[in-house]
Amino acid sequence: MSRRPMLSRRPLRVFAVAAALAVSVAACTTTPEGGGSDTSGGGGAAAGGNQKVTLQLQWFVQGQFAGYLAAVDQGFYTDQGLDVEIKEGGVDIVPQTVLAQGQADYAIAWVPKALASREQGAGITDVAQVFQRSGTYQVSFADSGIASPADLRGKKVGNWGFGNEFELFAGMTGAGITPATDVTLVQQQFDMQALLSGEIDAAQAMSYNEYAQVLEATNPDTGQLYQPSDFTVIDWNDVGTAMLQDAIWANTERLSDPAYQETTVKFIAASLKGWAYCRDNLESCRDIVVKAGSTLGASHQLWQINEVNKLIWPAPSGAGLIDQAAWDRTVQVARTAVNADGQTVLTQDPDPEAFSNEYVQQALDLLKADGVDVVGSSYQPTEVTLNPGGA
Structure with missing residues (x-):
């Protein structure tokens, strides 16, 4: 599958917010x-x-x-x-x-x-x-073979750091994976560009934000937006490390x-x-x-x-x-x-x-x-x- 970056998204860390409420x-x-x-x-x-x-x-x-x-x-x-x-x-x-x-x-x-x-x-x-x-996911392409924490072994795994990573690390440890040696850890930006471009195999995402970003991107193979079936999601609520x-x-x-x-x-x-x-x-x-x-x-x-x-x-x-x-x-x-x-x-x-x-x-x-x-x-x-x- 050809995977190119989603060009229409702006990094979440840089947009400005205008005040438009009854209070500031x-x-x-x-x-x-x-x-x-x-x-x-x-x-x-x-x-x-x-x-x-x-x-x-x-x-x-x-x-x-x-x-x-x-x-x-x-x-x-x-x-x-x-x-x-x-x-x-x-x-x-x-x-x-x-x-x-x-x-x-x-x-x-x-x-x-x-x-x-x-x-x-x-x-x-x-x-x-x-x-x-918890709203935290680890998202991969469906053809990556990643459906559980154990499948992350040997993969390039993205995470944001800044204290957001502990559900992921607990999930990998529970699956018998030593995060420091059994996966390639990648510092991920607060977007899904690295996943969509193929730089990483699994990306950290919030169910309410970054996961939507991949579904708002165009699949170059179809010319249509990606669908949930194009991805697999590890939900830490299901794993038990939420x-x-x-x-x-x-x-x-x-x-x-x-x-x-x-x-x-x-x-x-x-x-x-x-x-x-x-x-x-x-x-x-x-x-x-x-x-x-x-x-x-x-x-x-x-x-x-x-x-x-x-x-x-x-x-x-x-x-x-x-x-x-x-x-x-x-x-x-x-x-x-x-x-x-x-x-x-x-x-x-x-x-x-x-x-x-x-x-x-x-x-x-x-x-x-x-x-x-x-x-x-x-x-x-x-x-x-x-x-x-x-x-």
Whole structure:
């Protein structure tokens, strides 16, 4: 099969985001603002008497964060008396550090990365586990013979590094592969060009982002877009090395303050209502994300929100509740999986204050009393048709 690079995609690390929300979506600065270190519950009163709150995202504005954008757009935060500013992430922004340094009131971060920061002294607590499942794949062409971690032996295996690689390394180790010697490890860019050009045999991808990129590319053999049947996917949820990802993190020290506790419950409730809205109003949330400034394209954003919904719904115990078994598995992989540098994510088990279900449970009780479906037992994903380049 002839494999050429996908020319229509731009690297995900370089696009700019325009602010187009009722509140500002701004790049994070290194200057404390909004009173993130204020212990009054948020950043002080905003115009109209609402409590000003800042949320730090872990990446650029995209469908991965649709629920928070929808909560702004639909007035769910305002209904809770909050004026929320969403700060977009980027290459050099570590959201849990921004939070720990008092430059935001809450942050979205993957659990293993945040726990590593906590082990190093960051005072942060997981207060709502929004993504219940991992969205990380390892993607190969179907004719590569790669259908399981064991098949990666002797192959050129791409990964992003930066702490994103531990599910992959745990999966290979569990299959009897020594990553440092049994495969050729390749530092992969945050796109799928290396896979499509044949430079690597297996590429790291998020189900809601990079995997869509290969399906938005033209197959030179057919002149049509690639199809899922052209690829094989290793899903770490199936392998058993999946780690918890996007969660809402709060400042541990400030959680001793009743005002911040109350704000935390309100913020979680409005955020989860935003995710319930995106579950039930997929196209509306696509439009909200596009309006917020993402340049990834409308069909790409529709795919992304649809795939993210699969990571959240259904939520049998209630959206955002932290499942102890999933937490323990994440910690175990973080303690035992060794990357190419011989490092593990964690050197010891996190302390009991690393997560709490107290605030998310109160938020769920508020939502249920308001008639919001926080379980989504009847949720069914939508069949999304991708356009060339995600347009």
